[in-house]
Amino acid sequence: MKAWLLLAVIIGATVTSDLLQSFEMKRHGEIHDFRPSGLRLVLATLARKRNMILAVVCMAVSFFAFLPLLQVADLSFAVPASAGSVVLETILARLILKERVDMRRWLGAALVACGVWLLAL
Amino acid sequence: MNPRLRWKTRAFAFIVVFSNAFGNLFLKWGMGHGAGIITPSPLSFLHAIFNPWVSLGILLLVLWLLSKMAFLSWADLTYVLPVTAFGYVVNALLGRFFLGEEVTPARWAGTLAIMAGVILVGLGNPNHVPQDTGEPRL
Numbered sequence: 223m224k225a226w227l228l229l230a231v232i233i234g235a236t237v238t239s240d241l242l243q244s245f246e247m248k249r250h251g252e253i254h255d256f257r258p259s260g261l262r263l264v265l266a267t268l269a270r271k272r273n274m275i276l277a278v279v280c281m282a283v284s285f286f287a288f289l290p291l292l293q294v295a296d297l298s299f300a301v302p303a304s305a306g307s308v309v310l311e312t313i314l315a316r317l318i319l320k321e322r323v324d325m326r327r328w329l330g331a332a333l334v335a336c337g338v339w340l341l342a343l
Numbered sequence: 344m345n346p347r348l349r350w351k352t353r354a355f356a357f358i359v360v361f362s363n364a365f366g367n368l369f370l371k372w373g374m375g376h377g378a379g380i381i382t383p384s385p386l387s388f389l390h391a392i393f394n395p396w397v398s399l400g401i402l403l404l405v406l407w408l409l410s411k412m413a414f415l416s417w418a419d420l421t422y423v424l425p426v427t428a429f430g431y432v433v434n435a436l437l438g439r440f441f442l443g444e445e446v447t448p449a450r451w452a453g454t455l456a457i458m459a460g461v462i463l464v465g466l467g468n469p470n471h472v473p474q475d476t477g478e479p480r481l
């Protein structure tokens with residue numbers, strides 16, 4: 223019961239964090255400069271974005287729920303089970319981020335979701 | 344996809360997958376070796392975080408977070424998610440060979456399904472032009 227509760231917290235926080243990150247990074251634009259000075263500038267810019275701060279907070283919530291989950295579950299269960307968010311995120315990316323999800327991506331996401339379910343058995 | 348973008352996409356997919364998989368492995372190892380029992384007390388979390396294995400795991404997960412953010416700057420979330428899902432396969436293998444966890448036939452079948460999904464999505468473009476003119480609604 224404790225493991226499933228922790229899993230629900232992890233999935234909720236991960237979905238929120240990924241959507242916020244994707245939205246903010248698309249708004250920022252493609253990163254071209256991977257030199258330390260360029261990366262510092264990117265991080266300084268992103269650290270002032272409200273959505274990115276919220277995304278990091280959600281990720282921290284997910285992390286602090288993941289630590290106790292690792293104490294009560296196998297790694298080969300905890301990681302794939304926490305990825306049950308893939309289908310939910312695909313649907314929300316289509317609805318909220320307005321990404322174009324073609325048949326190939328739906329099929330790929332469905333295969334990944336089936337695989338995650340099998341791994342968690 | 345132009346060759347530069349293809350190279351960058353593959354490099355970042357690799358970094359995202361392996362930093363996450365090894366980060367999780369070190370977290371799991373540290374949590375079972377000296378990190379103590381996690382209770383609702385913040386002190387138990389602090390004690391766990393300063394375990395060397397857990398610290399190493401956290402460093403790798405920071406690398407994972409930063410590389411995933413960079414990846415998302417040019418690739419769609421619906422591309423990044425399935426492609427980096429290959430990390431679940433790596434995690435299952437690390438759990439089997441480093442932690443001695445049992446990998447049942449169902450888990451191997453799951454591994455194959457994830458790999459098929461990753462290959463299917465990975466063959467396409469990492470980004471699409473938005474379907475309509477509306478802005479994302481966050």
